[in-house]
Amino acid sequence: MAAIISATAFSNNEVAYIAWEIDGPVIPGCLGFNIVREFLNAAGDVIEAKPLAAYVAFKGQHNPDGLAQNTTVWPVQKFNWRDLTLRKRRSALERREQKLKVRYCIRAVGHFRDGLEKVEAVPESHFDRNSKRQIQHTYEGDPIALGYLTPEFRTNVMDVPADRKPFTSTFTNGILSTQFIVRILEEDGKITPGELEDRLRQPGDFLRNYLAGETLPLIKNFFAQPGGRFHAALYELEDEQLEEFLVAHAERLDLILSDAGSGSGKDEDERPAAKKKRATSAAAKKKAATRKSKKVTLYDTRNAAARRRLQQLARKRDTAFTLQHRMFNGSGHIGHNKFIVYVDDAGVAKSVLTGSTNWTWSGVAGQSNNCIRIDDEQIAAAFLAYWQRLHKDALPIPKPLSAKATGANQSDELKSDNRSAVTGKLTGGGTFECWFSPNMPGKAQPPAKTVKRPPPPPPDLDRLFSLMRKARKAIFFLVFMPSRGGANSIVAEAVDLGIKDTSLNVVGAISDTQAMWGYEASRKTETGAKIPASSPHVFQQGGVSVVRATALTDKEIGRELGDFRLVEKLTVGRAIIHDKILVLDPLDPDNCVVAFGSHNLGYKASYSNDENLTIVRGHRALAEAYAVHVLDVYDHYRFRAVEAEVNAGKKPKKGKTSTGKEKQGWVGFLDTTDTWQQKSSHRMSRYFTG
Structure with missing residues (x-):
């Protein structure tokens, strides 16, 4: 039987x-x-x-x-x-x-x-x-x-949850392409433009809290630690509740805030009124009018409002709050960190909060992300030392703050200091490695996919590739945008290993269309005809199964939720999966590996960006938790990706709801x-x- x-x-x-x-x-x-x-x-x-x-x-x-x-x-x-x-x-x-x-x-x-x-x-x-x-x-x-x-x-x-000390890991529920979300929004009989974003922005909204999972409580409780100071390095800051956490604890906070976002605007509107020169002659007035109407690119559009508020706090007399602007503004580099270190009254670094979650409403409630607290003094000390290196590596401040920062780059001293990992043993078993970026001295950018013989990988990725080659049974990953077509990243390494060893289980999900394995950029034929860019939804070969996140509302699926015009209003951005996770052999108690942090797991992050990457080995409870998260997101999008691949170009069949719609x-x-x-x-x- x-x-x-x-x-x-x-x-x-x-x-x-x-x-x-x-x-x-x-x-x-x-x-x-x-x-x-x-x-x-x-x-x-x-x-x-x-x-x-x-x-x-x-x-x-x-x-x-x-x-x-x-x-x-x-x-x-x-x-x-x-x-x-x-x-x-x-x-x-x-x-x-x-x-x-x-x-x-x-x-x-x-x-x-x-x-x-x-x-x-x-x-x-x-x-x-x-x-x-x-x-x-x-x-x-x-x-x-x-x-x-x-x-x-x-x-x-x-x-x-299982006891995973010294780690407290949380995962957001921001997978938005479900009928459940539509039903919640339709409870009042209609979905209005911008309704989803409005609710995800609103502190205390039950839908926001539901999608954020335990991430918001984790961040709130991190600030509840008594006395001492918090040293933070943040990329994006565009969430009212998280901004309030910073303001409430400003007297114990030292913040390095990078720039994020850009858009078009009028250059004159960005200059302080007191500093604008008054045109006197007719020619000068005409020139001033032309300049005023000229559209320019403005930087730091996403953080601007929060930055202004924090600047006002920092200017107060006798305040202990410090704010350091780290403005790359269109230079090709970004300050991509999202971490905070807690240091007690005795000056001992006690814990760190890190992960992939940006401090934005979409980061906590609109994307797939992870946020983790680590209560380990060695790891906290490593992050504190990195924060201090960033603080020392001050960048020129553009005037105004929204102006392009031509040539902004991290110093070779910082890059050289980041080339070695901080390593140690965890209490209760397992080991850790903390890597920081950028770690490639010089002005060189990462090699393009067209380079036939790329140079050796940066030291942090070299270490990851080495661990991946030792994987015996499984490689799991979630990435947003490590590189075009996955080249020079963990995606290419994982696929290559899985193709060569068909007994290896390689399972991953990718968010950005251009990062998908098999992506082809637009190009022209010899006759000049344009071939549009293409990106498969699924790559399946042997034990390798990689999918890209395709929303249920995606036109490629050919299956919409009700009125397509309403469904389009549910969009909250292209970073459906914002995680940067690699898990190796999660069931192996001695050799399991988890890699997490802000690092996008491709060459560019190591060459160009302020990043952090923590590698934990031999901590099975943590490896299992992260593996479950990877498989959850992968399975969610696999059905949609396969459906999109099969139904490409087909028109959807229509059904009717119980109300006849x-x-x-x-x-x-x-x-x-x-x-x-x-x-x-x-x-x-x-x-x-x-």
């Missing part, structure tokens, strides 16, 4: 990843798996059990409203799955308590027949805030009666026979079940 023979589960602060294996290539008659989450008390008793949410219908069915059913109705046709509502409730914008004990019960199901235990379909509903009543979830098409084919099989029991929704996808097993990969399930 076919059966499930192993199953395991891993989690981070937000979601869980479940994998299972069977005792043969297929289970005859299997239509998928029912997965039930079981919450346990301290004694190990089940206090709540609920099947996991499912959105994809069987062929012949249709889910036009995009409402959740569960795996008693639409089973999982894979050998691994994500529990997206481990902490987040599917029916409301609420979060479960932090300390949980959880396991999963998995059973194969097929068409119900005599001799099988029937699967009782569990109804799903949600509370509609507008009508103040429970809304029963429906779908189109005839239900399929299911029966159990295998006995119950349970995973290990997890503590959520045309809407695409989730078209039937699940097979109604057991043939799906022949197409489903076991690579991830075999790796995670060991």
Whole structure:
């Protein structure tokens, strides 16, 4: 009799990843798996059990409203799955308590027949805030009666979140391309222009807090440390709540704030009124009028408002707050850090806050990001020393601050001092390496993709490449924009390793279209015809599976959420995935590796930018948490990427909602026979079940 023979589960602060294996290539008659989450008390008793949410219908069915059913109705046709509502409730914008004990019960199901235990379909509903009543979830098409084919099989029991000291890792939930977000915004009957951005900007908004996860509380609690001082280096600062954190603790704050954002404007409007020269002659007046109307590029548009407020604080007499402007303003370099070091009253660096999360409303609630607190004096001291090097490496201040900073560049002294890592052992096991950028002296920029023999990699990436070549079973990554086509970055290295060693599992997701593996820039043929730029949605070869983030509202998918004009108003920027994460062999207790920070994991970051990169080895709990985050984001976008690849150029089929409104929704996808097993990969399930 076919059966499930192993199953395991891993989690981070937000979601869980479940994998299972069977005792043969297929289970005859299997239509998928029912997965039930079981919450346990301290004694190990089940206090709540609920099947996991499912959105994809069987062929012949249709889910036009995009409402959740569960795996008693639409089973999982894979050998691994994500529990997206481990902490987040599917029916409301609420979060479960932090300390949980959880396991999963998995059973194969097929068409119900005599001799099988029937699967009782569990109804799903949600509370509609507008009508103040429970809304029963429906779908189109005839239900399929299911029966159990295998006995119950349970995973290990997890503590959520697991103890990961000295690390406290958090992950944002800013994956916006879901019907759930649309439904929340439509609760008042309409989606207005800019509504999503307005809500994500608003401190205390329940949707903002829901998408930010535990990132905002982590930052708030970091500032709650008593006495001492905070030394911060920030790239972007465009969030009211985070700005308030800085203002509230300004007397204990030393801030290096870089420039961010640019746009067009009138140069005269940016000059202080007292310093404008008054035109006296007719010719001078004409010249002044021409200059006033001339459009120029203005820099630091994103940080300008917060900078002005902080400048006013810094100018106050007897203030202990210091503000240092680090303005690159169009020079090709950026001050890309997002970290804060806490130093106690005795002058000892105690902890650091770092990660990929920019201090913007989109960073905390509109993108996929990670933010991590590290309570380790050695690591904190390394970041403090780097902060002090940045402080010493003062840049000329443009006048006005919005003007182009021609030739702005970090000093060779700073670059040379950054060429070696700070290393050490972690309390409780494992090691760390802290790398800082830029670390390539001179004015040279990173080599372009066209260079046939690029120079050796920068020291931080050289170290990462070395660790990647030692990976035995798995390489996982999330990146925003390391380089064009992934060249001279961890993307090219990972794909190359996976192609050469087909036993290696290489799984990654890329945000920027130009960074996708296989990207081709626009070019002209010999006859002068223009070939537009192209970027695949999926690269699949052997054990390598790389996707680029394609929003559910993307025109390339050919499946929109309701009125396309409304859906377009949900856009919050191109950095859907803003993480910069590399995870190697997360199940290996001695050799697992996690790399995180502000570093975009390509040559340019090391050559040109102020960056930080922390590499942790031999800390399995942290590696598992980051691996779950990578797989969560990857799986979220894989379905969309595959769909976009298949439907490229096709017109979407239209469906109707329960109210008669045309809407695409989730078209039937699940097979109604057991043939799906022949197409489903076991690579991830075999790796995670060991």
